[in-house]
Amino acid sequence: MGALGIAELLSLGFIQRALVAGIAIALVCGTISCFVIHLGWSLMGDAVSHAVLPGVVLSYVLGVPYLFGALAAALVAVALMERVGEGGALSSDTSMGIVFTTLFSLGTVLVSKVPSQVNLTHILFGNLLGVTPQDQTQLLVLGAIVLLWVAVRRRDLALLAFDPDHAQALGLRPRRLGRLLLVALAVTVVISLQAVGIILSVALLVTPGATARLITDSLWRMMVIAPLVAVLAVLVGIGASVAFNASTGGMIGVALGAQFALAELHSFRRQARAQAA
Amino acid sequence: MSDVLSGTPAIGVDDVSYRYAGSSEWALRGVSLQLAPGSLCALVGANGAGKSTLFKLLVGQLTPQRGRVSYDGRDVDAVLGRGLVGYVPQRDATSASFPLCVEDVAMMGRYALMGLTRTPRDADRRAVEEALRRCDLWELRRRQVGELSGGQAKRMFVARGIAQGAHHLLLDEPFAGVDKRSEATIAGLLRELAQDGVCVLAAVHDLRMAATSFDEAALLDRTVICQGPARQALSPAAIERAFGVDARFATGMVA
Numbered sequence: 001m002g003a004l005g006i007a008e009l010l011s012l013g014f015i016q017r018a019l020v021a022g023i024a025i026a027l028v029c030g031t032i033s034c035f036v037i038h039l040g041w042s043l044m045g046d047a048v049s050h051a052v053l054p055g056v057v058l059s060y061v062l063g064v065p066y067l068f069g070a071l072a073a074a075l076v077a078v079a080l081m082e083r084v085g086e087g088g089a090l091s092s093d094t095s096m097g098i099v100f101t102t103l104f105s106l107g108t109v110l111v112s113k114v115p116s117q118v119n120l121t122h123i124l125f126g127n128l129l130g131v132t133p134q135d136q137t138q139l140l141v142l143g144a145i146v147l148l149w150v151a152v153r154r155r156d157l158a159l160l161a162f163d164p165d166h167a168q169a170l171g172l173r174p175r176r177l178g179r180l181l182l183v184a185l186a187v188t189v190v191i192s193l194q195a196v197g198i199i200l201s202v203a204l205l206v207t208p209g210a211t212a213r214l215i216t217d218s219l220w221r222m223m224v225i226a227p228l229v230a231v232l233a234v235l236v237g238i239g240a241s242v243a244f245n246a247s248t249g250g251m252i253g254v255a256l257g258a259q260f261a262l263a264e265l266h267s268f269r270r271q272a273r274a275q276a277a
Numbered sequence: 278m279s280d281v282l283s284g285t286p287a288i289g290v291d292d293v294s295y296r297y298a299g300s301s302e303w304a305l306r307g308v309s310l311q312l313a314p315g316s317l318c319a320l321v322g323a324n325g326a327g328k329s330t331l332f333k334l335l336v337g338q339l340t341p342q343r344g345r346v347s348y349d350g351r352d353v354d355a356v357l358g359r360g361l362v363g364y365v366p367q368r369d370a371t372s373a374s375f376p377l378c379v380e381d382v383a384m385m386g387r388y389a390l391m392g393l394t395r396t397p398r399d400a401d402r403r404a405v406e407e408a409l410r411r412c413d414l415w416e417l418r419r420r421q422v423g424e425l426s427g428g429q430a431k432r433m434f435v436a437r438g439i440a441q442g443a444h445h446l447l448l449d450e451p452f453a454g455v456d457k458r459s460e461a462t463i464a465g466l467l468r469e470l471a472q473d474g475v476c477v478l479a480a481v482h483d484l485r486m487a488a489t490s491f492d493e494a495a496l497l498d499r500t501v502i503c504q505g506p507a508r509q510a511l512s513p514a515a516i517e518r519a520f521g522v523d524a525r526f527a528t529g530m531v532a
Contacts, residue, residue: 038375155395159385162375165366166437169336169447170389171358217421219376 009242017131018248021139022234025195026204028143030230031150032188033209034222035181038161042206043093044081044182047100049189049201051077053107056123056193061114067138067190074186077103082182104198126197126249128238139191146184146191157181158219195234196249204230207256214263229259285350286311287476288335288445293344295330304330306500308344312478312493314444317471319487319507320480322497323520328449328480331497335447335478336364348445360389363438365448365479368430373423379433380418383409386441401440408440412466428459435466446470448479452486464490484511 009015036045052070059069077099084095111120122130131139150157159167160174160181167174185205192201212226237252244251290310296303305327312318322328333339334346337353348356356362363386386408387401397405409415412432417425425433431451438446451467452460464486471477471492481487487494487507494510496502498519503510 038372152394155385155388158377158381159388161372162377162382163364163366163371163385165336165338165370166364166385168338169357169362169364170360170441171337172388213376217376218378219381222376 014129014131015238015242017133017136018128018238019235021131021136022128022195022238022252023231024140024143025192026208026230026234027227028146028188029192029204030208030212030227031147031223032185033205033207033230034212034219034226035150035157035161035209036185036205037209037213038219039178039181041185042202043096045185045189045205046202047081047096048074048077048186049193049198049205051100051103052190052193053104053123053198054110055107057107057110057114065134065138067135067142070190070193071142071187073103074190075183078182078186082179122197123193124197124199125247126193126195126200126252128195128234128248128252129241131194135194139194142187142191146187149180149184153177153180154220154223196252200249200253203253203256204233207260208233211256211260211263214260214267230256233259284313286347287314287316287349288312288478289345289347289350290331290334291345291347293331293334293341293346295334295339295341297330303499305334305341308497308500310495310501310504312476314476315471315474316493317468317477317491318479318493318495318504319491320478320495320497321482321484321487321511321519322480326497326519327499328497332447332449332480336362358389360386360441361444363441363443363446365431365434365438365446365451367449368427368454370449371422375422377422378419379409379414379422379425379436380405382422382433383414383418383436383440386437386439386443389441404442405436405440408436411439412436413462426456426459427454428456428462431455431459431463432466435463435470439470443475445476446478448477450482451479452481452483460486460490484516487511 036042052073055069055073056066059066062069080099081096084090084099156167156172156177159172160177164174167177188205189201192204196204208226208230209222211229212222215225216222233252233255236255237248240246240251240255241248288310290308293305293308294303295305308331320328320331330339334341335353337357346353348361383405384397384401387397387404388395391397391401406415409418412435414429414432414436417429422430422433451463455463467477467479467490479491488511491507493505494507495504496510496515496519502519503515
């Protein structure tokens, strides 16, 4: 792409919307990923993202924006996962596995049987270049709410992740705080679908935080670095997908993985230097 | 001591029973424990005796099916949220790889006194500095929690309780995984806090530490078998009943 090509591309409405939506999604996912990795919720993010499929299909059937259907399904999935694991006989990953595969299966059945405009490929792998103005507005509003909430409660969330018993002793009601974070995670998953789809959603929910963790030992700096890592991956992903006419979601996932690999290399070298000293 | 308490106990556990959902057995049955302000009490019991359950009741994580838990005569729910109850967890209850430094953790003690965003003010920073200096951790304030020794980590959590200005300090195995020097330092800190009027209750499995570093002891085996001055409460007969072993093996070190 030459300079003129880039200028022309940036003047296109769908590219502009892809950039705005992609950056917004990256900021939200990158921020919340700092807590997802420390709470051990990576599988939860993956599970919620898969479980939204029936909600997406039904929202098309009912003629409502897909974000609402996806959000409703995500919240149902979160509630079910908590409920199934409540008895204590099953581990949490078992209950998550059962709930998300059941809901995802239901979604695939609906896709095959219910007449709708659902393009399964877009749901599975994202379609950032297909963001409509309506999608963009919804993404920005939901993303802003999550980002603001996490920013305001970041210190309580850190305590929840680090020492929930002390959070309880301080009267922070960690159970309720954890549930609110799960709702925030569900919303984040839903808005990330547009960028990377169901299959790769967990990449944006985990990799930016993990990469930032390798770069810094401060949670507060992580919360700056992780969103930047995610934004860079989204920009590189969009650019590469346009340049090579390849999957945008796939390119974002590859960019995230490459950044993590570089951070891992940096971490190894830092450890080696520390051991040599 | 409970039998000489004239006023409202700082920590009051009155005839408390708790049974976990789905269990046919009581985890705790008819537990009563009263501690005066400034008490320095060890809670001693074998594994499964109910120490963890009692601590969960004391921090409001569980609600007793019978009886009442109170601080200064007020229900747990009314006290939590005011920063009056400090908590020192077991080392493995927190993640060693968590990206926080010593100062961050001590500052967490102040959260109940801060606004919604928990943004520290000068008074909070001063309280944290004072607490870290008192626990001899000021020089290590920037150190990662994962880089601390067992004793340093325990002192960090005690510092958090001090910064918090807690009136009641609950400690879960404060001497576990701690070297001898740190044991003495922590025991000294706890005694100082008790002398300042803080009610200190620690779950302790080391009978020698319980007998030598605490004024009082309560022996727990799903109910309180005995409570009193540490050396009396940890008598061979009481220990044999609580631990189910010959007291000579369990308490050879207790005079």
